[in-house]
Amino acid sequence: MRLVEALAVLLLLPPAARADATGPGQGACLAAEKYPEGSDxxxxxxxxxxxxxxxxxxxxxxxxxxxxxxxxxxxxxxxDARLREIVSRRKDVAVRKLNVVGFDSPLARELGPRLDALPYVVVFDPAGKRTDIVGADFGKLDRALGVPR
Structure with a gap:
């Protein structure tokens, strides 16, 4: 029965979702959404x-x-979805995307031991203060971006 349910879910997905399914055993990943026009x-x-x-x-x-x-x-x-939401309403935020691909890539080696899990986000405030965030910690992201509580 579970196989039938899984097949039914796949058939109900829009064609674009099925066409872009990728990832080494990590499940389906959809193509990244576009960032708002004019965002940095x-x-x-x-x-x-x-x-x-x-x-x-x-x-x-x-x-x-x-x-x-x-x-x-x-x-x-x-x-990514949270960052798209933020840049859609804030012009004082610039997003720079870094696809690490895997933990053995040149980028991963360059980032060093700070990169021990994904998602990994680094925020610099306008004065240059650095905040490293491991995981999807939106509270810490908001604080790093100066969002009032």
Missing amino acids: MKVLSADGSAVGKLEKLRVTGKYTVFDVYAEWCGPCRFV
């Missing part, structure tokens, strides 16, 4: 390549969010 979002590494020191890549005068993710990371999708 850039992909710095799409293939796990190293990017250099994050401190040197931050955007002057803005909160800079480095979203370290992998296509196969389910919780990373929740962080």
Whole structure:
């Protein structure tokens, strides 16, 4: 019976959801949603390549969010959705996407021991104060972005 239920769910998914299903045994991952028009979002590494020191890549005068993710990371999708929501209403936030691909990539080696789980987010406030966030901790993300409680 469970097989029949699973097949029924797959058949009910929209074709785009089935077509983009990927991931090494991690379940289906849908294609990343688009960021709002005019938002300050850039992909710095799409293939796990190293990017250099994050401190040197931050955007002057803005909160800079480095979203370290992998296509196969389910919780990373929740962080991505939250970041899309934030940049849709805040022009003082810049998002920089870093696809780590796997924990043995050049980017992962460059990030070092701070990267021990995904999602991993690094936030620099406009003054340059760094906050590292492991997991989908939206409370910590809000505090790092100066969102009042």
